[in-house]
Amino acid sequence: xxxxxxxxxxxxxxxxxxxxxxxxxxxxxxxxxxxxxxxxxxxxxxxxxxxxxxxxxxxxxxxxxxxxxxxxxxxxxxxxxxxxxxxxxxxxxxxxxxxxxxxxxxxxxxxxxxxxxxxxxxxxxxxxxxxxxxxxxxxxxxxxxxxxxxxxxxxxxxxxxxxxxxxxxxxxxxxxxxxxxxxxxxxxxxxxxxxxxxxxxxxxxxxxxxxxxxxxxxxxxxxxxxxxx
Amino acid sequence: xxxxxxxxxxxxxxxxxxxxxxxxxxxxxxxxxxxxxxxxxxxxxxxxxxxxxxxxxxxxxxxxxxxxxxxxxxxxxxxxxxxxxxxxxxxxxxxxxxxxxxxxxxxxxxxxxxxxxxxxxxxxxxxxxxxxxxxxxxxxxxxxxxxxxxxxxxxxxxxxxxxxxxxxxxxxxxxxxxxxxxxxxxxxxxxxxxxxxxxxxxxxxxxxxxxxxxxxxxxxxxxxxxxxxxxxxxxxxxxxxxxxxxxxxxxxxxxxxxxxxxxxxxxxxxxxxxxxxxxxxxxxxxxxxxxxxxxxxxxxxxxxxxxxxxxxxxxxxxxxxxxxxxxxxxxxxxxxxxxxxxxxxxxxxxxxxxxxxxxxxxxxxxxxxxxxxxxxxxxxxxxxx
Numbered sequence: 001x002x003x004x005x006x007x008x009x010x011x012x013x014x015x016x017x018x019x020x021x022x023x024x025x026x027x028x029x030x031x032x033x034x035x036x037x038x039x040x041x042x043x044x045x046x047x048x049x050x051x052x053x054x055x056x057x058x059x060x061x062x063x064x065x066x067x068x069x070x071x072x073x074x075x076x077x078x079x080x081x082x083x084x085x086x087x088x089x090x091x092x093x094x095x096x097x098x099x100x101x102x103x104x105x106x107x108x109x110x111x112x113x114x115x116x117x118x119x120x121x122x123x124x125x126x127x128x129x130x131x132x133x134x135x136x137x138x139x140x141x142x143x144x145x146x147x148x149x150x151x152x153x154x155x156x157x158x159x160x161x162x163x164x165x166x167x168x169x170x171x172x173x174x175x176x177x178x179x180x181x182x183x184x185x186x187x188x189x190x191x192x193x194x195x196x197x198x199x200x201x202x203x204x205x206x207x208x209x210x211x212x213x214x215x216x217x218x219x220x221x222x223x224x225x226x227x228x229x
Numbered sequence: 230x231x232x233x234x235x236x237x238x239x240x241x242x243x244x245x246x247x248x249x250x251x252x253x254x255x256x257x258x259x260x261x262x263x264x265x266x267x268x269x270x271x272x273x274x275x276x277x278x279x280x281x282x283x284x285x286x287x288x289x290x291x292x293x294x295x296x297x298x299x300x301x302x303x304x305x306x307x308x309x310x311x312x313x314x315x316x317x318x319x320x321x322x323x324x325x326x327x328x329x330x331x332x333x334x335x336x337x338x339x340x341x342x343x344x345x346x347x348x349x350x351x352x353x354x355x356x357x358x359x360x361x362x363x364x365x366x367x368x369x370x371x372x373x374x375x376x377x378x379x380x381x382x383x384x385x386x387x388x389x390x391x392x393x394x395x396x397x398x399x400x401x402x403x404x405x406x407x408x409x410x411x412x413x414x415x416x417x418x419x420x421x422x423x424x425x426x427x428x429x430x431x432x433x434x435x436x437x438x439x440x441x442x443x444x445x446x447x448x449x450x451x452x453x454x455x456x457x458x459x460x461x462x463x464x465x466x467x468x469x470x471x472x473x474x475x476x477x478x479x480x481x482x483x484x485x486x487x488x489x490x491x492x493x494x495x496x497x498x499x500x501x502x503x504x505x506x507x508x509x510x511x512x513x514x515x516x517x518x519x520x521x522x523x524x525x526x527x528x529x530x531x532x533x534x535x536x537x538x539x540x541x542x543x544x545x546x547x548x549x550x551x552x553x554x555x556x557x558x559x560x561x562x563x564x565x566x567x568x569x570x571x572x573x574x575x576x577x578x579x580x581x582x583x584x585x586x587x588x589x590x591x592x593x594x595x596x597x598x599x600x601x602x603x604x605x606x607x608x609x610x611x612x613x614x
Contacts, residue, residue, distance in 0.1 A: 058524060058607045079528050086526020093611070097521045101238040111525045113231050158525075 002033035005166060005198050006055055011064030012221075013050050024050045026221035028064070034165070037192040037199045039209035042218035048202040049170055051218065055200060056089050056168045057081040069165055086114040090159030090197075094171035096151040098143040104130065104154045105139040111162045129157035132195075133187060149180035156187060160197065167191065169201040173208050185211040232531070236538050242511065247543065250507045254547025255554070257500045258583060262555020264489045265579035266562075271485040272476075281310075282342070283452050284474035285438040288465035291478075294434035295464050297425075303438055306454050308446035313338035314421070316436035320383040320397070322373060329369055330416040331383060332436075333424035336364075342439050345409045352377065352403030360423040363399035366414025370404045377401055383417070389429045397427075411574055440468070497590060504594035508540050512598040519602050520610030533603040540595025541588055548587035552580070 013025040024047040032038055040048050053059035054066055057073045066073040069088055076084060098107045108126040117125065130136050133153040143151055152172060159167055169188070173181035189211050191197045201212060209215045217224045240247055285303065287293035294316070303312040318331035336357050340346055348364060356362045365375055375381060379401045389395050399419055407414045425432055440455065442448045452468035459466045469477070512519070519532055527535075552575075559575045 053608055056524070079530075082523065082526050082528040084526075085524065091524050093521075097517060097611075099235075099238075099518050099521070101242050102235070106234065106238075110235075110522070113235070114526050114531075119231075 002035055004031045005034040005036070005069055006030070006032040006200075007067045008054070009065050011054065011061045011066060013047070013054065013059070014062045024221055025054075025061070028221070028223060030216075030223060032198060032200060034198055035192070035196055037189070037211070037213045038201070039212035039215045040200065040202045040218055040223075041204065041206070041209055041215055044204075046218045047221050048218045051223075052168050052170055052200065052202050055166070056091060057085050083114075086111060087162060088164050088166060090162070090164040090167040092152070092155055092159050092167060092169040092172045094174040096143070096148075096155045096175075098151055098154055098158075100143050103140050103142055104135060104146065104157075107143070107154055108157045108161050110158060115162065125161055126157070129161040130154070132160065132191075133157045147180075148176050149183060152176065152180075152184050153187065156184070156191070160191065160195070165198060167197050167199045169199060171203055172201060173203070173205060178207075181205070181208065232535055232538070236535055236542060239511070239515075239535075240539050240543060242515075246507060246510070250504055250543060251547040251550070253503050254500060254544055255551040257496045258548040258551025258587070259555045259558070260496055260551075261493055261583055261586070262552050262559060262575050262579070264493060265582070266555075266559040266573050266575050268486055268489040269576050269579065270573040280470065280472070281442045281444070281448070282471040283440040283442060283448060283455070283468050284471055285440060285452075285455055285466050285468045286436075286474070288456075288467040291437070293464065294431060294436060295438065295466065297433050297435055299438065299459065299464075299466075300435075302458055303440060303455055306451065306458060308443050308451040308454065310441040310443045310446075311338070311341065312438050312440045313342045314435035314438050315339070316421070316424070316434075317387070318383070318385055318424075319387040320385040322381065322383055327373075331385075332416060332418055333421040334418050335421055336418070339418065342441060345407050345412055346405045346414075347408055348403045348405035356402035359400055359402055360420055361398065361400055362402040363417050363419040364403040364405055365401055365417045367404055367406050368414045369416065370401075372415075375401055375404075377403060388424075388431075390427050391429050393429075439471075497586070501590060501594050504540065504544065504590070505597070507543070508536070508595045508598040511539070512536060512602050516605065516610045516613060519605055520607045523605065523607050524611070529603045532605070533599045536599035536602045537592060537595045540599070541591030544587045544591035544594065548583060548590075552583050 008028055008030040011025055011028040011030075012023060014021050014023045016022075024045075028051070030051075040051060042048050050059065054061055054073075055068065057068075057076070061074060064074070071084060071088070073081065073084070098104075099110070102110070105123070105126050108129050109122045112122040112125060115122075127136065127139065130139055133156050135150060135153050135157065138146060138150060138154075143154070146154065152175075156172075167188075172188070173184050176184060185208055188199060188201070192199050192213075199212070201208070203209055285295070285299075287295055295314075297314065300312055300314060303309060313335055315332040315334050318333060320331045321328045336353070340353070352364070356364050363381075370376070373381075380398055381401060382396045382398050384396050386395075388397075390397060399417070405414065421435070440451070442451050448470060452470070455468045456466050519536075522532060522535075523529070556575050559573065563573050
């Protein structure tokens, strides 16, 4: 049995919408073992992204506790969470969210600005990350000069450059055509199998979910496990 | 410094907008440099004043003259080390726009009163021997290309000679320097004895007295004693420290410091609106990017620092360019017309003030957009994106 990397216990998240309280997650328990590749599916508004945000320390639960990699997120201050994210979590977004004013290389170096690495070390590590995603020859290109698939690869390089244990992906192929999406998903599979990254991926796409080890279905604030096809 | 590349690239995200903002800052600081130099020129008399020198003028007006007989009376007052006099000649060289100071004085007394004026001894002796001789300051000599031995005509706007002529001719016997840094040498000095004998009216009268106070004496007590001495005379006096006199003299032209402050205040207020708007727009345009930075682990303080640094850097770029061009312009004006505007100079104090203004204006223009960026909710910002 693999070691548990992330553990959610009795997690609820309620939002205030006007005078009404909306409970997005209800008393959720979840364990994610180290090295797992989990896909989370479900209809819009089911709480998938909220779950991802909680795991990444971007949001706080209304009740319950969250442990990731031995750290209790719910006990941390905002600045502690910022620092924790910089070393433990890699984020991959649907729309890549690269900084348009920076080259691919500089975008990948961004998380390393928060470390004590020298500029030479930052450049070397970013070059390795770009090489892993197959874009070593695009290092000096700006995001506007790259295709959608290439932009997402740069975003993946940015997510892995500081060697985090957990990658959180929010619809990473939602803006890509089928062929490119498959390439990105294969790359994520390589990161999971060969580089030991634990991946939690939110997706609407059943085909994308097939690349994961297991799929959880999120609906009305609860999770239900389903076997990967 | 690690974030400099990020800050630099963010600044140039909209090249035209940033360039125009920098241009507006440049113009503001160029104005600051020029107006500071002008303000300094009008305060120059105060700056270069000697604390141990008093100026004694007619109580009613500087225009009214005082009897030469007052000199001995002043010199005999307790606490007075020495006294001499000068008179406003009000002349120009060749063209009315070439106005500068000319004063009939007693050579020995005047140079003893102003030890900062230095000239070769043989030139001073030659001046003393020549009744129609004059000495000129280096600045004015350079401005008109005068040399020792030249004979120059000065047209007076006040004093007519007994011959009916308003043009007075002088032999330049010497050129003096001022050993004070940027000390004034934009003047011509000539013999009072010659002037008093040759003028058509006003014999026995002088413009004002310059009094050196004994070392250790209280200047206030001395000036009160001088004014008390002439309280019941036809010409009552008003004595003041040299700096106070210089300030009052400069105010004849209006309250230059106030005018400069008002103009600069309006310019910088507009500048803050322009740069504040630029920074607000810049932050609004990249809400999602700032949220991404926070997601990656940049702390609230780091995001605040990045946005504030952008604002300060833009202000420094425009400000340093503006001040740089301003300093060149001030030097140009000082080189070509400094003899007529002594003290027109961008002082180290003004330089320090301009740097403070750049940083201060950068912080003020950027603080609200930076606070908004700092308080940004990652979840909301990413959802909006």
